[in-house]
Amino acid sequence: MDKVRVGILGFGTVGEGAYRMLMDNQAAIESKSGIGLEVVRIGVRDMDRERGAPRELFTRDLESIVRDPDIDIILELIGGLDPAESLIEAALSHGKHVVTANKELIAKQGHALMRRAASQGLDLHFEAAVGGGIPLIQPLKHQLAGNDVLKLMGIVNGTTNYILSKMTQEGRAFDEVLQEAQAAGYAEAEPSSDVDGFDAQYKLSILSSIAFGGEVRPEKIPTEGIRRIGARDIDFAKMLGYRIKLLAIAELLPEGILARVHPTMLPRQHPLANVHGVYNAVWVKGDFVGDVMLSGRGAGAFPTGSAVVGDIIDICRNIRIGGSASVQPPQEGLYVLSIDQLRTRYYMRLTVQDRPKVLGIIAGIFGEEEIGLRAMEMRELNDGLGEIVFLTHLCQEQNLQRAMARLAATEVVACVENWVRVEEESE
Amino acid sequence: MDKVRVGILGFGTVGEGAYRMLMDNQAAIESKSGIGLEVVRIGVRDMDRERGAPRELFTRDLESIVRDPDIDIILELIGGLDPAESLIEAALSHGKHVVTANKELIAKQGHALMRRAASQGLDLHFEAAVGGGIPLIQPLKHQLAGNDVLKLMGIVNGTTNYILSKMTQEGRAFDEVLQEAQAAGYAEAEPSSDVDGFDAQYKLSILSSIAFGGEVRPEKIPTEGIRRIGARDIDFAKMLGYRIKLLAIAELLPEGILARVHPTMLPRQHPLANVHGVYNAVWVKGDFVGDVMLSGRGAGAFPTGSAVVGDIIDICRNIRIGGSASVQPPQEGLYVLSIDQLRTRYYMRLTVQDRPKVLGIIAGIFGEEEIGLRAMEMRELNDGLGEIVFLTHLCQEQNLQRAMARLAATEVVACVENWVRVEEESE
Numbered sequence: 001m002d003k004v005r006v007g008i009l010g011f012g013t014v015g016e017g018a019y020r021m022l023m024d025n026q027a028a029i030e031s032k033s034g035i036g037l038e039v040v041r042i043g044v045r046d047m048d049r050e051r052g053a054p055r056e057l058f059t060r061d062l063e064s065i066v067r068d069p070d071i072d073i074i075l076e077l078i079g080g081l082d083p084a085e086s087l088i089e090a091a092l093s094h095g096k097h098v099v100t101a102n103k104e105l106i107a108k109q110g111h112a113l114m115r116r117a118a119s120q121g122l123d124l125h126f127e128a129a130v131g132g133g134i135p136l137i138q139p140l141k142h143q144l145a146g147n148d149v150l151k152l153m154g155i156v157n158g159t160t161n162y163i164l165s166k167m168t169q170e171g172r173a174f175d176e177v178l179q180e181a182q183a184a185g186y187a188e189a190e191p192s193s194d195v196d197g198f199d200a201q202y203k204l205s206i207l208s209s210i211a212f213g214g215e216v217r218p219e220k221i222p223t224e225g226i227r228r229i230g231a232r233d234i235d236f237a238k239m240l241g242y243r244i245k246l247l248a249i250a251e252l253l254p255e256g257i258l259a260r261v262h263p264t265m266l267p268r269q270h271p272l273a274n275v276h277g278v279y280n281a282v283w284v285k286g287d288f289v290g291d292v293m294l295s296g297r298g299a300g301a302f303p304t305g306s307a308v309v310g311d312i313i314d315i316c317r318n319i320r321i322g323g324s325a326s327v328q329p330p331q332e333g334l335y336v337l338s339i340d341q342l343r344t345r346y347y348m349r350l351t352v353q354d355r356p357k358v359l360g361i362i363a364g365i366f367g368e369e370e371i372g373l374r375a376m377e378m379r380e381l382n383d384g385l386g387e388i389v390f391l392t393h394l395c396q397e398q399n400l401q402r403a404m405a406r407l408a409a410t411e412v413v414a415c416v417e418n419w420v421r422v423e424e425e426s427e
Numbered sequence: 428m429d430k431v432r433v434g435i436l437g438f439g440t441v442g443e444g445a446y447r448m449l450m451d452n453q454a455a456i457e458s459k460s461g462i463g464l465e466v467v468r469i470g471v472r473d474m475d476r477e478r479g480a481p482r483e484l485f486t487r488d489l490e491s492i493v494r495d496p497d498i499d500i501i502l503e504l505i506g507g508l509d510p511a512e513s514l515i516e517a518a519l520s521h522g523k524h525v526v527t528a529n530k531e532l533i534a535k536q537g538h539a540l541m542r543r544a545a546s547q548g549l550d551l552h553f554e555a556a557v558g559g560g561i562p563l564i565q566p567l568k569h570q571l572a573g574n575d576v577l578k579l580m581g582i583v584n585g586t587t588n589y590i591l592s593k594m595t596q597e598g599r600a601f602d603e604v605l606q607e608a609q610a611a612g613y614a615e616a617e618p619s620s621d622v623d624g625f626d627a628q629y630k631l632s633i634l635s636s637i638a639f640g641g642e643v644r645p646e647k648i649p650t651e652g653i654r655r656i657g658a659r660d661i662d663f664a665k666m667l668g669y670r671i672k673l674l675a676i677a678e679l680l681p682e683g684i685l686a687r688v689h690p691t692m693l694p695r696q697h698p699l700a701n702v703h704g705v706y707n708a709v710w711v712k713g714d715f716v717g718d719v720m721l722s723g724r725g726a727g728a729f730p731t732g733s734a735v736v737g738d739i740i741d742i743c744r745n746i747r748i749g750g751s752a753s754v755q756p757p758q759e760g761l762y763v764l765s766i767d768q769l770r771t772r773y774y775m776r777l778t779v780q781d782r783p784k785v786l787g788i789i790a791g792i793f794g795e796e797e798i799g800l801r802a803m804e805m806r807e808l809n810d811g812l813g814e815i816v817f818l819t820h821l822c823q824e825q826n827l828q829r830a831m832a833r834l835a836a837t838e839v840v841a842c843v844e845n846w847v848r849v850e851e852e853s854e
Contacts, residue, residue, distance in 0.1 A: 300717075
């Protein structure tokens with residue numbers, strides 16, 4: 001073969017970014033691939049838009065691209081399940097290698113697709129699905145492969161990290177910063193996928209499936225977004241030496257894998273606490289390597305295009321030497337634990353009646369639920385109310401939830417205003 | 428083939444770390460490799476030492492290992508040039524894949540060895556040569572391969588980072604902290620390779636050769652260590668909002684590659700400024716990916732063992748599918764610039780005579796050398812002397828050097844106490 005031929009499905013910002021990179025850096029990319037490379041077809045829904053590629057490459061007939069016998073690699077950049085899934089299946093069944101940036105599809109159907117690709121000796125790469133241009137998936141598959149991963153924690157959604165960073169730096173409220181982020185193009189008009197944590201959930205599903213070598217389905221990952229984080233909680237976090245981040249966390253416990261996405265208080269000196277704005281980062285702890293952190297721009301046409309092109313180069317090399325599909329798909333069934341089994345630390349903020357017995361009643365409930373306290377702060381509010389903030393020692397999630405329900409039900413507690421899980425050490 | 432057989436040359440801490448990892452995580456490693464894996468021979472100089480592997484594996488006859496027709500992969504962990512180089516050459520000529528952690532050998536002879544391995548369809552991997560267990564070499568070869576790398580900066584020597592971190596945190600002198608580091612095992616009894624920058628020079632030679640796709644020979648990298656950094660400079664750096672780090676820097680300029688190793692003042696908020704103690708990190712800026720940072724433990728038996736085992740797993744996969752040597756060795760000849768062509772910013776500290784004309788004379792020299800100043804601080808010392816600290820704007824290295832020589836020669840300057848290059852932005 002003299003040349004590898006690529007067909008692209010979908011030509012939004014990432015498609016244009018990847019295409020531009022393939023053109024701008026063509027000589028270097030071909031030299032590194034060891035073989036020529038040509039984009040021969042681009043499938044889009046709307047033929048009338050002005051686009052950054054020659055008009056004659058475009059077609060509305062996406063099916064024809066995945067069937068085209070001259071095409072070796074399909075680059076899927078449509079996103080979502082339908083029609084991306086059936087197009088990738090068709091591409092594999094026609095013997096084509098696949099590169100995709102589709103986090104929802106890989107999170108939900110990645111295992112079936114990986115097995116199918118492997119059984120046909122085809123590469124299915126998806127580095128761009130998590131963390132934009134940051135090398136993450138492949139380092140977990142390759143350089144870190146000798147490790148049992150013990151824990152991974154990531155800031156994998158740039159929109160929420162931007163919002164939380166702004167709230168922290170400027171002391172402003174969630175709604176206000178969200179609107180500003182929407183106006184600036186950092187958040188979608190329909191922001192739920194980002195701010196409610198689903199984007200991070202898909203990405204954690206993908207990362208933890210690779211890291212732990214088995215399927216961690218997205219619907220098994222308890223997920224909370226950042227809507228309930230207020231300026232007041234961010235202030236308290238600061239005062240106590242923490243920063244609040246939306247973290248995707250997965251860890252290997254004796255009983256199974258515990259994975260979760262939620263706002264988290266991190267000590268200010270933790271490396272993830274210093275990842276600001278639209279940057280993403282994933283921190284991994286392996287049994288031999290210790291802790292490693294990989295960070296960079298988690299989104300955008302060019303960073304994501306960079307990951308896509310890296311995948312294409314690898315597939316070209318493999319085609320050249322006849323060495324595709326070297327990595328086995330994850331096999332093991334993993335037992336995914338309920339969040340009730342989590343043991344961690346908590347921050348909690350209560351509004352209470354300013355009465356003599358308050359502390360005794362609250363302390364009694366914590367004591368009965370076996371929740372130790374390591375810090376407390378109390379102040380008077382107006383109208384006979386007071387505010388109490390607690391940091392707990394390690395305790396069981398279900399005890400904490402039970403304690404909160406009991407606190408909310410007592411007369412002396414006007415309101416459990418908020419609570420946030422706390423990650424203490426870098427271990 | 429049912430099984431891949433590994434022969435190890437040298438069994439120091441990294442060898443023991445890698446062997447322990449292969450044993451402890453054997454099932455997972457074989458599942459990821461898709462093939463069985465066995466260490467069949469270990470070559471050492473001293474047979475009498477107690478070691479963490481079965482006695483019958485050991486031999487003093489290293490030559491017999493690289494010739495053994497039953498062995499598929501040679502893991503070279505002797506270090507240095509002799510006999511490592513001739514053993515690796517012999518291994519390649521006997522058709523064996525090679526994994527090495529030998530930074531000196533790869534820096535000095537890596538290109539010849541890579542070409543030789545590629546021409547025989549063999550893998551030569553050396554992830555462990557830089558940054559211990561941090562994925563660095565392979566991400567540059569693979570996930571970032573589509574980028575023209577514009578600049579890379581790394582903290583690649585843990586000993587000097589430990590010493591500078593201690594000096595910064597505790598306000599102590601270099602000699603004192605070095606002695607303590609030696610006692611604690613963080614620095615060698617003969618510390619020159621670390622504190623004079625040669626270890627970092629080898630590593631930068633390797634990283635920049637891969638990043639820029641051509642040979643950057645170590646002897647072409649101007650290298651300065653940290654011996655001349657005093658507690659007083661660290662204090663001034665802190666006061667001005669900087670931290671001093673030993674950085675390995677390489678950048679792509681219109682005229683060629685400029686690579687250098689020296690103590691550098693970095694703004695406190697730069698991600699590399701927050702890499703402390705024995706941690707290493709490499710920050711890479713690519714034309715499409717933007718900036719990416721990879722960090723972790725840069726040394727130690729287990730982290731380095733982790734990188735070695737990752738390389739072995741990859742080679743096993745390639746052997747299984749018959750797809751070795753997919754990555755072409757770097758080809759291009761690179762033009763490596765002299766440090767005279769550097770344009771950067773500088774910190775400078777002078778002891779001067781406390782006389783009225785001092786500032787005018789100094790300002791005159793800076794003006795004639797086209798060096799603009801953006802900050803200055805002056806204070807009285809005893810005995811009719813004063814101290815002046817400058818931060819310059821961007822200027823040419825050769826002008827700065829000339830200005831320093833001229834300053835040292837004037838009567839009003841008692842001494843050019845110190846100077847440090849400053850990296851200003853993260854771009």
